[in-house]
Amino acid sequence: MARKILCVAEKPAIARAVATHLSGGSFQTHAIRGNQYVKNYEFDFNFGGAWGNCSVTMTSVVGHLTGLDFDRQYRGWMSCPPGMLFEAPVQETVDQDKLPIADNIRNQAKYAKALFIWTDCDREGEHIGSEVRNQAKAGNARIEVKRAKFSNTESAHVRRAALEPVNLDEYQANAVAARIELDLRIGAAFTRLQTLQLQTVVAALKEKVISYGSCQFPTLGFVVDRYLRVKNFKPETFWGIKVILNREGKKVNFLWRRVHLFDRAVVTMMLERCLTAKQAKVTKVNQKPTSKWRPLPLTTVDLQMMGSRFLRLDSQTIMKVAEGLYTKGFISYPRTETDQFDKAIDLKKLIEKQYPDNAWGQYARELIDGKFRTPRSGRHNDKAHPPIHPVSWVSPNQLNSNEKKVYEFVVRRFLACCSEDAKGKSTEIEIQYGEEFFHANGLIVLERNYLDVYVYDKWESSQQLPNFELGESFEPTEANIFEGKTTAPNYLTEPELIGLMDANGIGTDATMAEHIAKIKEREYVATNQRGSGRTSVQELIPTRLGVALVEGYDNVVTGLPNSVSLSKPFLRKEMELRMLEICSGTKTRQEVVQQSLDMYREVFIHTQRRINMLKDACRKYLVESATS
Amino acid sequence: MASPDQIAAQILSTKSLSVSQPWLNDFLSSTSTTQRNVPPSALAKTAIFRLLASDIKESLSKHRSCTLPVDVCRPNVQERRLQGSIPVQVLDIEDIGTSLWSQIEAIERVERGEAIRGREIVRTIAVGEDPEASSENNRASTATGTASVSGNSGYGPHRLILQDAAGTLVVGVEMQRVEGITLEKLAIGAKLLLQNPTVARGMVLLTPRSATLLGGKIEALDKVWRDGRKARLLEKTASAGD
Numbered sequence: 001m002a003r004k005i006l007c008v009a010e011k012p013a014i015a016r017a018v019a020t021h022l023s024g025g026s027f028q029t030h031a032i033r034g035n036q037y038v039k040n041y042e043f044d045f046n047f048g049g050a051w052g053n054c055s056v057t058m059t060s061v062v063g064h065l066t067g068l069d070f071d072r073q074y075r076g077w078m079s080c081p082p083g084m085l086f087e088a089p090v091q092e093t094v095d096q097d098k099l100p101i102a103d104n105i106r107n108q109a110k111y112a113k114a115l116f117i118w119t120d121c122d123r124e125g126e127h128i129g130s131e132v133r134n135q136a137k138a139g140n141a142r143i144e145v146k147r148a149k150f151s152n153t154e155s156a157h158v159r160r161a162a163l164e165p166v167n168l169d170e171y172q173a174n175a176v177a178a179r180i181e182l183d184l185r186i187g188a189a190f191t192r193l194q195t196l197q198l199q200t201v202v203a204a205l206k207e208k209v210i211s212y213g214s215c216q217f218p219t220l221g222f223v224v225d226r227y228l229r230v231k232n233f234k235p236e237t238f239w240g241i242k243v244i245l246n247r248e249g250k251k252v253n254f255l256w257r258r259v260h261l262f263d264r265a266v267v268t269m270m271l272e273r274c275l276t277a278k279q280a281k282v283t284k285v286n287q288k289p290t291s292k293w294r295p296l297p298l299t300t301v302d303l304q305m306m307g308s309r310f311l312r313l314d315s316q317t318i319m320k321v322a323e324g325l326y327t328k329g330f331i332s333y334p335r336t337e338t339d340q341f342d343k344a345i346d347l348k349k350l351i352e353k354q355y356p357d358n359a360w361g362q363y364a365r366e367l368i369d370g371k372f373r374t375p376r377s378g379r380h381n382d383k384a385h386p387p388i389h390p391v392s393w394v395s396p397n398q399l400n401s402n403e404k405k406v407y408e409f410v411v412r413r414f415l416a417c418c419s420e421d422a423k424g425k426s427t428e429i430e431i432q433y434g435e436e437f438f439h440a441n442g443l444i445v446l447e448r449n450y451l452d453v454y455v456y457d458k459w460e461s462s463q464q465l466p467n468f469e470l471g472e473s474f475e476p477t478e479a480n481i482f483e484g485k486t487t488a489p490n491y492l493t494e495p496e497l498i499g500l501m502d503a504n505g506i507g508t509d510a511t512m513a514e515h516i517a518k519i520k521e522r523e524y525v526a527t528n529q530r531g532s533g534r535t536s537v538q539e540l541i542p543t544r545l546g547v548a549l550v551e552g553y554d555n556v557v558t559g560l561p562n563s564v565s566l567s568k569p570f571l572r573k574e575m576e577l578r579m580l581e582i583c584s585g586t587k588t589r590q591e592v593v594q595q596s597l598d599m600y601r602e603v604f605i606h607t608q609r610r611i612n613m614l615k616d617a618c619r620k621y622l623v624e625s626a627t628s
Numbered sequence: 629m630a631s632p633d634q635i636a637a638q639i640l641s642t643k644s645l646s647v648s649q650p651w652l653n654d655f656l657s658s659t660s661t662t663q664r665n666v667p668p669s670a671l672a673k674t675a676i677f678r679l680l681a682s683d684i685k686e687s688l689s690k691h692r693s694c695t696l697p698v699d700v701c702r703p704n705v706q707e708r709r710l711q712g713s714i715p716v717q718v719l720d721i722e723d724i725g726t727s728l729w730s731q732i733e734a735i736e737r738v739e740r741g742e743a744i745r746g747r748e749i750v751r752t753i754a755v756g757e758d759p760e761a762s763s764e765n766n767r768a769s770t771a772t773g774t775a776s777v778s779g780n781s782g783y784g785p786h787r788l789i790l791q792d793a794a795g796t797l798v799v800g801v802e803m804q805r806v807e808g809i810t811l812e813k814l815a816i817g818a819k820l821l822l823q824n825p826t827v828a829r830g831m832v833l834l835t836p837r838s839a840t841l842l843g844g845k846i847e848a849l850d851k852v853w854r855d856g857r858k859a860r861l862l863e864k865t866a867s868a869g870d
Contacts (some may be wrong), residue, residue, distance in 0.1 A: 258725065262725070262727060269829045272829070273707075496752075504750050
């Protein structure tokens with residue numbers, strides 16, 4: 001009998017896609033007992049080299065197999081003081097509903113020579129892979145374990161991954177294990193503490209679980225911070241000087257170098273000195289070629305930000321849709337931090353695949369016919385996945401409307417990356433009028449290039465400027481004072497929030513959308529529509545409870561040296577940085593768990609001691625202001 | 629031993645300051661015998677150091693050649709040029725290129741410890757703007773006039789309240805960048821030497837040619853000013869939008 005190899009993917013759809021590609025479409029499907037989604041696909045495949053022709057069973061898990069929880073005696077809410085949860089023993093067990101899947105892997109492993117892990121190639125996937133391995137080893141201690149490395153489910157790519165397996169990355173799996181343990185302990189300790197304490201304060205919270213998460217809270221913190229900035233904002237009047245010249249039938253507006261000042265008397269005096277000087281002198285005539293750069297290769301954060309801005313989908317929906325497009329083999333893996341294409345990747349071949357498209361097929365052809373440019377390289381490389389790009393063409397009528405939008409965005413962005421920058425000519429005229437300086441700018445777009453396919457960017461020619469000679473003098477047609485008012489910032493939008501989380505090191509590109517969804521689900525934040533029609537945006541506004549929690553935790557640490565509020569990103573950011581140290585092998589899982597627990601334990605102790613701060617904030621927002 | 633005249637001449641020639649006789653006598657009598665035996669130039673240095681920390685109403689001559697005209701503030705005079713060197717001390721400094729509100733927000737960031745390295749928070753982000761996407765240098769970003777993270781460094785210009793040795797008050801406006809005039813570097817009580825300055829509508833126009841920073845501070849005034857700055861800004865915002 002031929003040797004048997006067991007393959008396990010992260011989701012049923014991937015198992016099916018991989019089975020289809022490896023088998024050339026002919027495989028047998030077997031249901032497994034106890035789970036209607038997971039199937040075993042059987043076929044033969046030649047793995048080459050030492051393996052040769054083998055019979056294959058391809059199956060999958062459904063995400064994580066196991067969960068971590070406290071030992072039974074600590075699970076009840078009143079079973080122990082919440083602070084004990086920082087040390088209470090924990091155990092990892094297979095989730096009840098995943099038992100049939102684990103059984104299936106153990107059974108299949110019995111007859112297999114080797115296990116090929118096909119989970120997604122990221123940190124989470126590495127950990128799921130380690131869970132699969134543990135089950136397989138329990139079924140067959142001598143089974144050899146390999147891992148397929150792939151970043152899309154296109155046929156040739158998948159077959160190559162099957163022929164060139166690598167080893168599981170234990171460091172990454174450990175980083176996830178550390179994160180899971182920290183999330184459990186810190187989350188449970190603070191959730192129990194604040195829920196039990198706050199329930200007694202406000203009737204509205206009586207039956208409510210007030211959950212805490214080390215990503216959720218800083219995420220909420222950003223929303224509240226912006227909300228308070230909007231609320232507290234005081235408008236101020238400012239004054240400026242504008243100079244107008246009519247020349248060659250054109251009206252040129254010169255802008256003040258000081259833009260505007262907040263002192264009327266000073267501006268009036270300055271204008272008077274301009275008028276007294278009578279003549280303005282041209283001090284600079286700058287004409288130079290300018291360009292608008294083509295976008296960088298697409299990362300997950302960018303996809304979510306740009307997507308929620310241009311496609312009118314929330315980030316979680318975008319990720320779900322992108323995930324589906326990846327599973328079906330249309331785009332590459334959508335979770336990536338990389339914004340540089342590897343030299344080895346054949347970009348032209350990918351462009352050629354877009355020829356059949358009615359909307360951008362012609363553009364793709366032109367790129368190959370000579371307009372192709374090597375994409376810019378950004379500074380990020382997660383060493384796991386390429387930037388998000390289309391791997392094959394799909395006819396729009398095979399996609400639903402959301403899929404169409406996301407696929408179109410990914411393709412247009414990719415084609416734009418491979419295009420020439422937009423070119424133009426800019427003109428800057430600077431004048432000195434009295435002691436003040438003013439300037440006028442003009443732009444002529446000469447070649448649109450990438451803008452033709454990347455419809456999301458705007459770059460338009462401005463009004464044409466008349467001719468000016470360096471050193472010439474003229475008397476302006478008009479010089480006036482204008483008055484304006486400062487305006488409050490807007491409430492936070494989802495794309496901004498993703499940008500802030502990314503910039504402040506909260507969450508990974510893969511989890512940001514989940515955290516945002518969480519704080520909405522917990523009713524810490526609500527959404528509100530600003531504007532209408534195509535320009536409308538969803539704003540994030542905290543609920544009273546959301547504001548109370550942030551203010552309460554901020555007050556807990558007020559005046560304490562070196563202690564930072566849980567509503568701020570630092571603690572979580574440090575934790576994320578330590579995860580990276582596990583991944584690179586410079587720290588062990590145990591070290592990181594201990595260090596991170598110590599940091600959070602300190603805040604926990606402060607919170608317990610100053611719990612009244614938290615209670616007062618809840619009273620203030622949920623009792624007093626609710627009735628007033 | 630150096631005579632008071634020698635010291636006064638020394639201070640006048642190095643710093644263009646005419647020191648008041650009683651103050652100089654006080655200074656000399658307060659110095660110990662050993663100090664008095666040092667060369668006049670060294671003693672003059674000590675005197676200047678004390679002078680910069682003093683209130684010039686007490687330490688400098690009130691002669692009209694080195695004080696402001698009493699009617700300097702008259703707003704109906706469009707322009708006049710003052711003659712000579714006039715020392716003044718700074719009683720207040722404001723950044724009029726930055727809104728009060730963003731100055732308050734900057735102070736609050738410092739209060740929350742966010743100016744500490746590693747504790748900075750990114751609060752605004754330009755969605756969809758590749759920071760390098762255009763070869764144009766972005767003038768708008770420097771023009772919005774928001775105060776920086778570190779606390780107060782707005783872009784100015786600054787509006788100062790100045791006082792001469794006779795106690796006359798006048799507003800100074802920084803028409804061109806003057807080295808050392810920033811909210812965090814310029815202390816209250818710092819001395820400034822005005823040289824043939826132009827006064828327009830009652831405001832002294834400060835430029836690198838007309839104003840030289842001598843430095844110094846009046847500790848008591850400076851502390852009160854800094855402690856009360858946020859409260860003053862808040863108070864002003866209440867009426868600024870009207």
